[in-house]
Amino acid sequence: MTEVVEAPGTTDAKMRRISHWMGGQSVAGESGRSGPVYNPALGVQTGEVDFASREEVDRAVQTAKEAFPAWRAVSLSRRQELFFRIRELVHDRLGEIAAILTDEHGKVLSDAKGEVQRGLEVVEYACGIPTLLRGSFSEQASGGIDVYSIRQPLGVVAGITPFNFPAMVPMWMWAPAIACGNTFVLKPSEKDPSASTYVAELLKEAGLPDGVFNVVHGDKVAVDAILEHPDVAAVSFVGSTPIASYIYKTGTAHGKRVQALGGAKNHMIVLPDADIDMAADAAVSAGYGSAGERCMAVSAVVAVGDAADPLVAAIEDRLPKVKVGPGTDPESEMGPLITAAHRDKVASYLDSGRDQGATVVTDGRETAPDNGGFFLGVSLLDHVTPEMDAYRDEIFGPVLSVVRAETYDDAVRLVNENPYGNGVAIFTRDGGAARQFQFEVEVGMVGVNVPIPVPVAYYSFGGWKASLFGDSHIYGPEGINFYTRGKVVTSRWPDPATSQVDLGFPQTR
Ligand code: NAD
Secondary structure (H helix, E strand, O other): OOOEEOOOOOOOOOEEEEOEEEOOEEEOOOOOOEEEEEEOOOOEEEEEEEOOOHHHHHHHHHHHHHHHHHHHOOOHHHHHHHHHHHHHHHHHOHHHHHHHHHHHOOOOHHHHHHHHHHHHHHHHHHOOHHHHOOOOEEEEEEOOEEEEEEEEEOOEEEEEOOOOOOOHHHHHHHHHHHHOOOEEEEEOOOOOOHHHHHHHHHHHHHOOOOOOEEEOOOOHHHHHHHHHOOOEEEEEEEOOHHHHHHHHHHHHHOOOEEEEEOOOOEEEEEOOOOOHHHHHHHHHHHHHHHHHOOOOOEEEEEEEHHHHHHHHHHHHHHHHHOOEOOOOOOOOOEOOOOOHHHHHHHHHHHHHHHHOOOEEEEOHHHOOOOOOOOOOOOEEEEOOOOOOHHHHOOOOOOEEEEEEEOOHHHHHHHHHHOOEEOEEEEEOOOHHHHHHHHHHOOOOEEEEOOOOOOOOOOOOEOOEEOOEEOOOOEOHHHHHHHOEEEEEEEEEOOOHHHOOOOOOOOOOO
16 A cells, blocks of 8 residues: 655655555655655645656566566456456546545546546456457468467556546556556656556456556656666657657667657637537636646637637636636636646746737636645636747646637648647537538547547547657557557468478469
């Protein structure tokens, strides 16, 4: 279990110490390095997380490597049975996991529960592993010869995850990876690490053999040790674009299969024929949910033609009603940001926006709760243009920018010229316009009157351009492919009557 210890430098508060997980047990870090974990709603440190050294990462990888031969030999039926148990346990403890997320990330409890629920859908998908790993079979491909394909696990695979979905994003990785027969090493975000350790305990309780799932906490030292480790076959990464690019380059240079999902700048286009109230509801929900710290959050609303003035008025009208406060308060709809530094950076876009010519319609600094937590209230910028910092940067906070476009073509050009391509939405009543949009927009996940089009678990999640490095989207069918490699068997059972020497190239006719 997660240890409760008095951390060095703390006098008056009980400080949780968050340790690694290897071989089915908690393993205290020995590197002498660690990092603080905060309760962002209070602005106080509540924990200290161990940072792994290279040697500790190696130990986790070796543990996973030793567990691999036995785990890959476990029958599909048993793996399926185990995944049903995991599903039930995660479902039963959804409230506990959500409480950990609210405590360390800050998102409101209802949103935290929603996160675990969406992650659970990927676990449910993994319950179908016998069907998902089915190969194909061609009888009599040539005389007396059958050909069939099988998919096999890679070995030890690793996941490196961001702070904003501390339970769901790891589930996107470990569920398919383990179901496919791999063993796993997770390096969660050091900002909110406890959910991963808790889930490790649940997996053990469900009956997952020791060593199949391991957690190393830490920073760049641990990440680099994973990327360079010769026994790690593949790396899944979700995080910011500069780090995703680094992970992809470094991991592939070390011969690994890598999928690295990066940052985003998600646009929501509102055409003049759209239902303005519905669009405003969607913009507020998708712009400020989870304090804008979602890779699929709407960051730029592109109001086309006459839609702009009524849309800005409708969004502005809704903002005073959004309840900002601690995630543990059932009344709160939006919690704090992850750190004070991030809150200040997000707020700086209100100043740079004003200085660069945007209109600050609502300044969230004026409405943020003043209790020492890392809060910023909902904020709205209008008349944002593509050269402004507020448009160019991801922001990743509760600052929504309205960009005004004259025509549909201008709006689509804006989206397609953006370096990111994670999510996008169009709001319209015109089916033809929506169809044309999905045809020509250069973005991986598209919503039609749906502001946060996160694919269901049986499709795959992933952006285009600077939002994804590598060939493979995450979870769903592409996740199963990513965590397996194909083998094709050409087989003939001996028939001595037809055996002969033939030095020609094998023919099928
Ligand atoms: P981050 O890139 O700072 O960190 C992600 C992971 O990389 C963490 O585990 C961290 O410890 C590690 N890391 C950080 N700096 C590193 C370095 N220099 N070298 C090696 N490893 C390093 O991202 P974050 O701030 O935790 O998460 C927010 C970002 O993640 C946003 O940009 C968001 O858009 C993105 N994100 C993307 C998706 C997606 O599906 N595309 C989903 C969630 C979050």
